[in-house]
Amino acid sequence: MTDGQLAGTIASAMEEARGRDAEDVLARMRDRFVTARPEAIYLNGSSLGRLPAPTADRLALMVNEEWGTNLAEARTQWLDLSERIGDSIAQHALGAGPGEVVVGECTSVQLYKLAVAAVRARSERGTIITADDNFPTDRYVLDGVAADHGMSVLTLPAHADTGLDLDALRAALDENVALVSLSLVSYRSSALLDMAEVNRLVHDAGALVLWDLSHAVGAVPIELEDTKADLAVGSGYKHLYGGPGAPAFLYVRRTLQDRLRQPIQGWFGHRQQLEMLPAYEPDPTVRRFQTGFPPVLSLTALAAGIGLVGEAGMDALRAKGLALAEMLQDLVAEHLFPVGYTLASPPDAWRRGVHLTLRHADASRIHPLVSRADLAIDHMAPDLLRLSATPLNTRFTDIVEAVDRIRMVTNEFLGGGG
Numbered sequence: 212m213t214d215g216q217l218a219g220t221i222a223s224a225m226e227e228a229r230g231r232d233a234e235d236v237l238a239r240m241r242d243r244f245v246t247a248r249p250e251a252i253y254l255n256g257s258s259l260g261r262l263p264a265p266t267a268d269r270l271a272l273m274v275n276e277e278w279g280t281n282l283a284e285a286r287t288q289w290l291d292l293s294e295r296i297g298d299s300i301a302q303h304a305l306g307a308g309p310g311e312v313v314v315g316e317c318t319s320v321q322l323y324k325l326a327v328a329a330v331r332a333r334s335e336r337g338t339i340i341t342a343d344d345n346f347p348t349d350r351y352v353l354d355g356v357a358a359d360h361g362m363s364v365l366t367l368p369a370h371a372d373t374g375l376d377l378d379a380l381r382a383a384l385d386e387n388v389a390l391v392s393l394s395l396v397s398y399r400s401s402a403l404l405d406m407a408e409v410n411r412l413v414h415d416a417g418a419l420v421l422w423d424l425s426h427a428v429g430a431v432p433i434e435l436e437d438t439k440a441d442l443a444v445g446s447g448y449k450h451l452y453g454g455p456g457a458p459a460f461l462y463v464r465r466t467l468q469d470r471l472r473q474p475i476q477g478w479f480g481h482r483q484q485l486e487m488l489p490a491y492e493p494d495p496t497v498r499r500f501q502t503g504f505p506p507v508l509s510l511t512a513l514a515a516g517i518g519l520v521g522e523a524g525m526d527a528l529r530a531k532g533l534a535l536a537e538m539l540q541d542l543v544a545e546h547l548f549p550v551g552y553t554l555a556s557p558p559d560a561w562r563r564g565v566h567l568t569l570r571h572a573d574a575s576r577i578h579p580l581v582s583r584a585d586l587a588i589d590h591m592a593p594d595l596l597r598l599s600a601t602p603l604n605t606r607f608t609d610i611v612e613a614v615d616r617i618r619m620v621t622n623e624f625l626g627g628g629g
């Protein structure tokens with residue numbers, strides 16, 4: 212195709228995208244976010260979700276009214292804030308019940324707490340299983356837990372683009388496996404695992420399963436209870452819009468709660484927290500997985516983000532996410548494959564989270580040019596670009612514009628003797 216013909220197909224794609232935006236039942240949700248520079252296109256929500264419009268006012272109210280005016284009198288409202296926000300995440304995004312989720316420290320620490328609790332409960336076993344496409348912090352934490360408990364980590368090789376093959380997990384599971392810890396959606400390829408099937412396989416081997424839902428929560432529907440998941444953690448600052456460094460949640464299936472002990476015994480996990488007793492006694496409920504005073508300001512911001520996810524609803528978010536993904540993938544094939552890109556994600560949208568990863572030999576040199584074209588996407592070394600089409604605040608026209616900007620800067624780069 213000539214440049215003129217390509218420009219024509221972009222123009223007709225843009226026309227179609229305008230129609231899709233006009234019919235989009237979630238279109239109004241975009242206005243619930245701050246868009247400081249409308250010309251900028253933001254497909255970086257897998258690193259940090261956009262700022263919800265209500266967040267600043269809710270923070271100001273918390274600071275001025277509750278902290279500034281009521282001071283310590285407001286304390287009683289804060290003592291169970293982690294649980295209340297945990298219940299809200301459970302209801303809107305996790306398919307879990309009340310009393311199964313609390314919010315607290317960062318994802319790495321939450322993962323550490325639950326991994327230690329799990330291996331203590333299977334102390335006669337010596338292996339932790341994970342996969343090599345799991346997020347680095349997860350692998351570091353699991354390595355540390357294994358070393359401290361005289362265990363070994365078996366890291367299964369996942370396919371770089373399509374994720375972990377469950378046959379590899381089947382073959383690795385035996386009576387020596389204590390814990391299997393995987394990401395539901397891979398941060399790199401976007402591969403989405405079959406949670407129900409993994410849970411079943413792990414349970415058949417008598418082991419426990421610990422999910423990292425960081426790239427899945429708020430992006431794809433999750434059914435922790437129906438699929439019989441044991442344990443899970445997830446980030447608050449990606450598709451839950453809690454802001455930089457937002458606290459992460461942890462989930463413990465209700466029937467496991469009084470049988471697991473986490474390693475950081477703090478007063479917020481005590482069964483009689485305010486009695487100030489000399490010795491630690493864990494609360495029988497999910498509270499025992501808390502440690503200290505929750506980050507109230509951060510939780511206030513997180514609550515604003517979760518409110519928007521709940522307002523949209525996971526079914527509508529998934530439907531739009533798939534529609535955006537389909538359009539993006541078609542445009543990528545038409546306009547970006549000819550300039551050297553290939554797919555580094557599973558080819559079926561229903562087998563992915565909301566990000567799509569592309570491979571290009573010159574990705575590291577193209578990425579700064581993309582940024583200069585006012586398109587925010589991730590670069591992952593050495594040769595990957597990650598585009599996150601978050602259904603809560605991405606327009607169909609943004610997708611067309613993004614592909615057009617990538618095509619233009621890539622053409623310039625290649626034409627410039629790159």
Ligand SMILES: *Cc1c(COP(=O)(O)O)cnc(C)c1O
Pocket residue numbers: 317318319320346348349394398423425426446459
């Ligand atoms: C973003 C992310 C984290 C973040 O960890 P923090 O300790 O909260 O910084 C952890 N795991 C995965 C899979 C992530 O995507």
